[in-house]
Amino acid sequence: MQKALKKYFPIFALPTLIAFVIAFVVPFFMGIYLSLCKFRTVTNAEFIGLGNYAKAFANKDFLNALLFTVKFTVVSVITINVLAFLLALLLTKGIKGTNIFRTVFFMPNLIGGIVLGYIWQLIINGILLKVVGQDIYYNPSYGFWGLIILMNWQQIGYMMIIYVAGIQNVPPELIEAAKIDGATTWQTLKSVIVPMVMSSFTICMFLTLTNSFKLFDQNLALTAGLPARKTAMLALDIYNTFYGRTGWEGVGQAKAVVFFVIVAVISLTQLVITRSKEVEN
């Protein structure tokens, strides 16, 4: 069988492999090389070593974007997971209409980031104009909390569904037994349900972590980094460096490599944690 399979390998794998090389492998290695070059277009690149990285880390916009992204990620991961878990608890009580609620809460997840951004820009500006007489571009903290609200609206339903699946996998006997032993609702939650949904928790943590960290479309549509790039997250800052500032393409690529390394570290941490959990089970 191996022999026949090997003969057919090109037919099965070549279309994907060619596309993979064009769209990923070549751009990836070229990207790493170009981060060490000064260039305007790819064809006139000149090797300069680590200069771009030095420039990137001395760049105020970049450091500000990094800080903003980290703050945003921390707040959104906590709020989304807490709210999604609470909703999941309510939706596993066997209440009438559970399916309709689930449908409604999940729906925003399917709407694209650009559209989401403009929907919330209307709402948030409407409220801000009424309450403080300014729009979302006026103060970076308006943009920050606007993004948090938007992200919660989009992601809560998704995470809720993963938590619901986790909670439904808790054997009812276990909860029954805890009740017979005289456990209060809080004790049952803390000592029975939460430990049993740890795997859902890990999944949701990392999904929200990477989704928040890599956010671009929503950021572009809701605030576009305004005022004065103060609400630009890392992905948007990299985009601005590439396409908004001639002569800084190399620095943009260096920022992109740094961004990639951070995302890779987060993803690998998840892999290690998930693997070690699987061993325990």
Add this chain to the structure above:
Amino acid sequence: MAKKKQTANEIEAPQVSKAQGIIIGLFLTILSILFLAPILIVLLNSFKSKLYISSEPFKLPDANTFVGLSNYTDGAVKIGFFQSFGWSLFITVFAVVVIVLFTAMTAWIITRIKSKFTSFLYYFFVFAMIVPFQMVMFTMTFVANRLHLDNPVGIIIIYLGFGSGLSVFMFSGFVKAIPIAMEEAAMIDGCNPLQTFFSIVFPMLKPTAITVAILNAMWVWNDYLLPYLILGTEHKTIPIAIQYLRGGYGSVDMGAMMAMLVLAIVPIIIFYLTCQKYIIKGVVAGAVKG
């Protein structure tokens, strides 16, 4: 896991008293309305004159502010909404078909052939999954231009290449779990690997194929930056057209914006309500495996 979940659903009985149930139900109803409100507010504003949208977004349209469907007709002409819808549909459908077909074939062959080369390929695909788009966006655009892939047909090859990581990973996970005996029997009976794949393996991969199709469809349909960089504004997809409404003109025509947002959301909601079961299942399966 799917089976286990179903039984859990069936035996599920109300765990709370009637009064508690009513309170929770009421709370969830209010929350649902809050969840839907942003979309409804956009819908209401899409019928208002653009002059009254930013200043009074929460007021219902009245005799003064109501403009009928003119925002829709103006907006659709301004950004070429129906062409955009066509391009979005074209790119999404073909990209998803191509991705599902070719990555399933690739995943099967690299899982079944045991060699250092195939396992290297597998890990390379997994690695591609964790690389954010910004890392390759500039160089990918360059390569696409050089190879003349900067058009609605060429972009499908780009999507296959950039989307293959997750899809190969998910299909491989499933191929590993299906017994090899059926395939061996087919091959002994004289089927070549292509016949074996399409008559035996691919039908068994169907649940994973649906998941992969849904995840990729959601990604491609909503994607903004990749098509914007590859296609520019010559062939606009829906997200590009919406963003163009702000970028292309000095001050945003809020009326057109509201109407176009509604037109962008409606197809998604229809798709969601018709395939809800598969979408939720697919997204959860994708999350658990990815």
